[in-house]
Amino acid sequence: MKxxxxxxxxxxxxxxxxxxxxxxxxxxxxxxxCGLCGSDIAKIVDPTPRVPAVLGHxxxxxVVAVGAGVTACVIGDxxxxxxxVPCGDCxxxxxxxxxxxxxxxxxxxxxxxFAEYVxxxxxxxxxxxxxxxxxxxxxxxxxxxxxxCCVRAVRRARVERGDTTVVVGLGSIGCLFVxxxxxxxxxxxxxxxxADRAELACRLGAAAAGPMDVATAAQRRAxxxxxxxxVIVTGGGTEVLPWAAEILRDGGAVHYFAGGAGDALPLxxxxxxxxxxxxxxxxxxxxxxxAEAFALLTAGAIRVDRLVTHRVSLGRLATGVDLMxxxxxxxxxVTP
Numbered sequence: 001m002k003x004x005x006x007x008x009x010x011x012x013x014x015x016x017x018x019x020x021x022x023x024x025x026x027x028x029x030x031x032x033x034c035g036l037c038g039s040d041i042a043k044i045v046d047p048t049p050r051v052p053a054v055l056g057h058x059x060x061x062x063v064v065a066v067g068a069g070v071t072a073c074v075i076g077d078x079x080x081x082x083x084x085v086p087c088g089d090c091x092x093x094x095x096x097x098x099x100x101x102x103x104x105x106x107x108x109x110x111x112x113x114f115a116e117y118v119x120x121x122x123x124x125x126x127x128x129x130x131x132x133x134x135x136x137x138x139x140x141x142x143x144x145x146x147x148x149c150c151v152r153a154v155r156r157a158r159v160e161r162g163d164t165t166v167v168v169g170l171g172s173i174g175c176l177f178v179x180x181x182x183x184x185x186x187x188x189x190x191x192x193x194x195a196d197r198a199e200l201a202c203r204l205g206a207a208a209a210g211p212m213d214v215a216t217a218a219q220r221r222a223x224x225x226x227x228x229x230x231v232i233v234t235g236g237g238t239e240v241l242p243w244a245a246e247i248l249r250d251g252g253a254v255h256y257f258a259g260g261a262g263d264a265l266p267l268x269x270x271x272x273x274x275x276x277x278x279x280x281x282x283x284x285x286x287x288x289x290x291a292e293a294f295a296l297l298t299a300g301a302i303r304v305d306r307l308v309t310h311r312v313s314l315g316r317l318a319t320g321v322d323l324m325x326x327x328x329x330x331x332x333x334v335t336p
């Protein structure tokens with residue numbers, strides 16, 4: 001089978017790999033498509049990546065083989081499958097930190113979504129795989145995993161009706177956040193220097209959107225001068241933090257959804273202390289988050305129809321990476 005393999009130096013090569021063999025409780029998928037995630041790009045540009053590797057985890061596929069004991073699907077079903085699954089029983093899982101579970105970090109799809117065939121391990125089949133209804137297009141289904149990550153972050157941010165929330169970065173993730181926070185009853189302000197992204201965010205529920213000066217004024221109006229209750233950072237790294245703290249109300253919170261550049265936080269401890277600011281983060285999602293995201297997408301409660309702007313084949317994955325790094329693509333969808 002063909003696969004896009006990450007080699008050293010950020011090089012991606014299309015190679016022939018053996019088709020995965022499945023065991024009891026497992027499923028083999030023929031790839032229909034896979035979204036290109038910002039975390040994939042971070043691994044590709046990492047100067048010391050673990051290679052060789054086949055990335056990709058926003059997978060939509062057709063079931064072509066099932067192992068003994070599988071009852072969740074049959075051959076011919078169209079499914080989405082997430083890559084990480086927690087044990088559900090350890091201290092981390094019991095405390096709601098499923099993505100810190102050792103089993104979660106060790107689990108994965110085989111070999112990854114940027115391949116013609118993908119083996120779904122038994123725990124993933126049981127807890128992180130969903131049959132896609134006919135009315136849901138492949139591209140829309142591929143958003144189950146990233147939306148689940150956003151669902152988890154919204155829960156951690158503890159948004160309440162009437163809050164003012166600023167979303168920094170209006171890529172595909174930022175556009176998902178705009179919709180989730182609007183559904184929660186918040187007044188949402190988007191922050192992004194690209195005018196087309198700001199316009200899309202407004203169509204998806206933001207009260208206003210634009211570069212930092214526009215977002216600053218908009219959140220002030222929306223909050224009656226208090227400042228934002230939450231700032232959600234989807235891009236920009238640590239450089240965003242001083243501005244985020246400046247526009248927060250006293251007692252507000254900054255939530256980092258994505259990592260980024262910067263080895264130290266450019267914010268004085270005294271500022272956090274005297275203003276009672278909270279700094280939180282989330283990584284990935286849980287099976288419950290995946291189920292909630294799947295329900296939202298299949299019900300049409302979250303719009304994703306305008307988020308995929310470019311489509312590339314496995315052999316042109318590097319082109320898709322370049323498009324997203326230059327911010328020319330909102331979301332790239334990879335097909336076999």
